[in-house]
């Protein structure tokens with residue numbers, strides 16, 4: 069704007085001075101051009117009149133001869149102009165052009181090529197927003213005497229051209245690691261956005277001893293941007309916080325529900341279900357599901373030295389004990405965490421701690437070591453070892469679980485009549501006799517939380533109270549009780565509850 073006004077003022081100033089001479093001069097020397105401004109050329113150290121100047125003089129002579137006084141006055145005018153032009157030249161003025169595009173003055177130049185460059189670069193800049201063929205401009209050049217101090221640079225011309233393009237506005241582009249992220253209307257708006265973004269993670273009142281900076285390189289450039297890239301400061305703040313989503317996986321924790329996970333990732337239960345074909349709302353701890361996590365465009369790093377009281381974890385000492393059976397452990401002394409007052413430099417990124425350097429540490433209470441006894445005593449064969457062998461030969465004829473609307477408490481193994489049934493593990497026989505439905509039935513307590521049961525036997529070879537070793541024959545296979553065909557009904561109880569025997573034995 070200023071440039072345009074100043075240039076116009078210059079033109080008015082000059083044209084006031086030369087009003088009467090101006091038009092005559094241009095008519096007359098249109099063909100002679102700028103050389104009139106520099107009437108002498110240097111050759112071999114001598115100032116010689118240029119060819120154009122000689123031609124000019126010759127034409128003045130001819131005109132003088134032909135038209136007498138009338139021409140004299142014209143020639144005098146011309147010479148006066150030459151004198152004036154020399155003065156103009158000495159004052160730093162020269163012949164140039166006013167550049168007009170779409171009827172608007174966009175600047176003053178002496179070199180038309182600068183205008184072509186500016187138009188070319190303008191086209192390249194707006195191409196990404198408005199398409200390739202969207203910009204074709206033909207400049208109009210009007211001869212003017214111009215002050216060299218007010219000549220337009222290529223950038224001046226570009227700015228003037230861009231300001232006339234629809235949908236392009238002069239604004240401030242925010243660049244993150246060299247990539248344009250968004251635009252705001254002023255440098256102040258950009259500062260407001262950065263300051264408030266930092267506060268999100270560093271707190272409303274940033275502590276004096278806390279250093280806060282961005283992990284990414286930030287640049288703000290004043291430039292022409294497409295209007296669609298412009299944001300209010302509030303929109304910009306929102307946009308920087310996480311406008312891209314990245315696929316990640318989440319391991320379900322105890323007490324999680326799809327609803328709580330949806331809340332954590334700012335999404336909906338429906339969206340999570342849509343992304344995970346294989347899951348239902350009934351999720352269990354340990355399951356891994358796909359989720360989308362908002363990824364902030366900008367990350368804030370805070371570093372602060374803080375004083376904390378932290379637990380000091382106890383250590384565990386294991387001692388061998390020959391009064392305990394092998395495989396068993398007992399806590400002789402429970403461990404207790406100690407505590408320490410520490411001074412640490414804590415680095416956080418977007419509020420998440422990423423590093424903690426302990427600068428000083430003072431013990432407040434020492435931890436108490438946990439002492440565990442590890443059993444080394446040889447286990448008699450007639451105690452439970454914790455593992456099971458298959459109790460008999462045969463084929464699996466019925467599985468554990470739902471069957472004809474009832475719960476099947478064990479598995480059925482079909483085999484030949486009177487074949488041996490063995491104790492799946494060592495233990496004490498706590499039932500051996502007839503039981504309704506089971507027929508001849510044996511139950512062994514392995515004294516480690518497990519019990520095994522053997523039903524429909526043809527006959528029994530143990531009695532209640534007997535101790536048996538793993539693999540001892542305890543019965544013969546039969547078809548007693550509620551049974552169709554010769555088979556063993558084998559069941560396993562863990563802490564009083566039936567469990568699937570196939571978790572322990574293979575068939």
Ligand SMILES: [Zn+2]
Pocket residue numbers: 466476478479480556557558
């Ligand atoms: Zn059965």
